[in-house]
Amino acid sequence: MSPIAWILWLLLAYLAVGVAVGIPFVARGVDRVDHAAHGASRWVRLLLLPGAAALWPIVLALWFAAVQRAGPTPARFARGMRPLRLAHALAWAVAAVVIAAGLAGALRQRAQSTAAISEAAP
Amino acid sequence: MSVGYRLVQWNRHKRVYDAIAIGAVAIYVGVFVGGGLLLLRGDRAVSAPILAMRALGTCAIVLLHIVLCIGPLARISPLFAPLLYNRRHLGVLTFLVALLHATLAIGFYGAFGERNPIAAVVNPARSAPPYEAFGFGALLILFVMAATSHDFWLKNLSPRVWKAIHLAVIGAYALVVMHVAWGALQSEASPVYTILLLAGAATVCGLHLFAGWRETLRDLRGVRPIDGWIDAGPADAVTEGRAAVVTVHNGERIALVRHEGRLCAMSNVCAHQGGPLGEGRVIDGCLTCPWHGYQYGPCSGGSPPPFTERVPTHRVRIENGRAKIEAAEGGEP
Incomplete structure (x- = not known):
């Protein structure tokens, strides 16, 4: 099996665990974690399932913390946005370099392929 | 956000916003496929599934560019703030269109179940970078973002963590550009798609770098308190x-x-x-x-x-x- 196929199977296993954690979480855990979720319809809970499956380690941590303190997650202020702003700017700077390099490589590859086809043509 | 959760927090403005977005996608795909079937004939004819695949793929890319430009534009000028109002729905729509594109592509090239779909996604025998894997990676990131777009996640993960997770869209964008550059562009004779992709990447990266530079300058000029x-x-x-x-x-x-x-x-x-x-x-x-x-x-x-x-x-x-x-x-x- 190729490395990429391995990665895909691992991903599938991760999502399977996510669904196993996500179903009880959306059924009961959300009410424990967030009082505003009390009385949420089954459609809302269903909508939360993909997110719970995707982020199941964080979901477990949230659930565990809510059980430990026997209450919902306290309100948190959105402080400390400067590191996020810096991370955002840096990530775009790195992405710009990666994108430029990738595009240059792809265009060079296309030029070489076109030249090879032209040479091979009668 | 703090008083109960609804499936979708719709109001009149959001309904109009969503109706325009969905209508625009439907018109784009319809014109692309219909126009392709009508105009491309004889040796240049392209089958309807391939046209639909291309229509959905290009539509998802256009949407992703719009979504990514809204943030820096709103930071540069408040005139663009109304576009930011319902950006999450636009992001979810981008994922859904990309998912349709991927489903059609995997189904079509996997002979709709005749071959292993995993083999249809990745072809390790090829020496060039696996553009299908780039697209698949981008789709996974867009899935995580769409799946955690509900206010429940925003509140309980905290805005800071939620935003940190959603920084992954930058990686998704880079993967999408690679997916197109190492995939469709390799066999595309017309320079139009190349020029559009280069212009799109330059616009998105340029806007974000400019907005980021402005924000950093603003942070550096911050006032120091005197006696608190x-x-x-x-x-x-x-x-x-x-x-x-x-x-x-x-x-x-x-x-x-x-x-x-x-x-x-x-x-x-x-x-x-x-x-x-x-x-x-x-x-x-x-x-x-x-x-x-x-x-x-x-x-x-x-x-x-x-x-x-x-x-x-x-x-x-x-x-x-x-x-x-x-x-x-x-x-x-």
Whole structure:
């Protein structure tokens, strides 16, 4: 099996665990974690399932913390946005370099392929 | 956000926004496929599934470019803030269109179940970079973002963690560009797609780098408190019902707002998605976030009942005509 196929199977296993954690979480855990979720319809809970499956380690941590303190997650202020702003700017700077390099490589590859086809043509 | 959860927080504006977005996607795909079937004939003929695949793929890319341009444009000019209002729905729509493109591509090239779909996604025998894997990676990131777009996740992960997770869209964009450059562009004879992709990447990266540079400069020019008080400039510079943003040397930002003649200060960071409260204005007696309309009492920092959101407040005093904000949080002025 190729490395990429391995990665895909691992991903599938991760999502399977996510669904196993996500179903009880959306059924009961959300009410424990967030009082505003009390009385949420089954459609809302269903909508939360993909997110719970995707982020199941964080979901477990949230659930565990809510059980430990026997209450919902306290309100948190959105402080400390400067590191996020810096991370955002840096990530775009790195992405710009990666994108430029990738595009240059792809265009060079296309030029070489076109030249090879032209040479091979009668 | 704090009073119950609904499937979709629709209101009239969001319905109009969504109707325009979905209508535009339907028209784009319809024109692309219909036009392709009508105009491409004989040797140039392309089958309907391939046309649909291309239509959905290009549509997803156009949507992703729009979604990614809205943020920096709104930071550069408040004129674009209304587009930000329902950006999450546009992001989810981008994922759904990309998912349709991927489903059609995997189905078509996997002979609709005749071959292993995993083998259809990745072909390790090929020496060139696996453009299918780039597309698949981008789709996974878009899935995580769409799946965690509900307010429940925003509130419980905290805006900071939620935004950190959503930074992954930058990686998704890079993967999408690679997916196109190492895939469709390799066999595309016309320079049009190449020029469009280069222009799109330059626009998105350029806008984000410019907006990021402006924000960094603003952070670097932050005011240092003297004896625990921050000089926010002339008190009369803030007009009635409006606010000003004061950047502190540590990068935190404070909104200084005037309501009924009184100056009050609160964190500039909206509890919802971290929107810039100081760029909003007072509506119905509350400072209203320009991004999604979340409201806070100008002096209490609390949302009007039944909502329970709250942002930290700071004391304010006027000294020789200048507004001074206490660096420490807490207390009404």
